[in-house]
Amino acid sequence: MSDRPNKGELLAAAEETLRDEVLPALEGSAKYAALMVAAAIATARREIETGHDAARRTLDAYAELYGHDNVHRSGGTADERINALSRDLAHEIRAGTYDADLLGPVFGVLETQVVERLGLSNPRFLTSSGYSQPGAE
Incomplete structure (x- = not known):
């Protein structure tokens, strides 16, 4: 059984979509909120990748x-x-x-x-x- 995509890959895809497709269309406080979400996703992805x-x-x-x-x-x-x-x-x-x-x-x-x-x-x-x-x- 393959666990593809794994947690890290899913988060990386979500982060990339948010940064490349969603963020360019936003302005003001919505853009700031989306940047915070992207940063949180990136941190969670690094935690998973780092493991123990x-x-x-x-x-x-x-x-x-x-x-x-x-x-x-x-x-x-x-x-x-x-x-x-x-x-x-x-x-x-x-x-x-x-x-x-x-x-x-x-x-x-x-x-x-x-x-x-x-x-x-x-x-x-x-x-x-x-x-x-x-x-x-």
């Missing part, structure tokens, strides 16, 4: 900070673990835990999260800024 790679890179960065066992015990799904670990790290930063050493693994975690989020929302910024990101356009 972005979460894996983020969890690896947390493992550098907290150790693999603590990362594994922090939640169920990768997203749940990342959310729990992010809350813990934010609390620790506010408490001053890392004031003397923000450039070590803490910086690695924060940089990884920013790069992963930009890779989904604005990959062109990453490439124009000299960051390398798997899957970045």
Whole structure:
């Protein structure tokens, strides 16, 4: 059984149709709304294409900070673990835990999260800024 077109291909087709056929016919607030929809479709498509790679890179960065066992015990799904670990790290930063050493693994975690989020929302910024990101356009 073939799953063609797949989710990513369907989103790519919808994005292309919206940008190439619908947007040129719109003006004003309707055009702005359609641009936001196209951007949301593009982000969703990149999330699907990236799969678990972005979460894996983020969890690896947390493992550098907290150790693999603590990362594994922090939640169920990768997203749940990342959310729990992010809350813990934010609390620790506010408490001053890392004031003397923000450039070590803490910086690695924060940089990884920013790069992963930009890779989904604005990959062109990453490439124009000299960051390398798997899957970045």
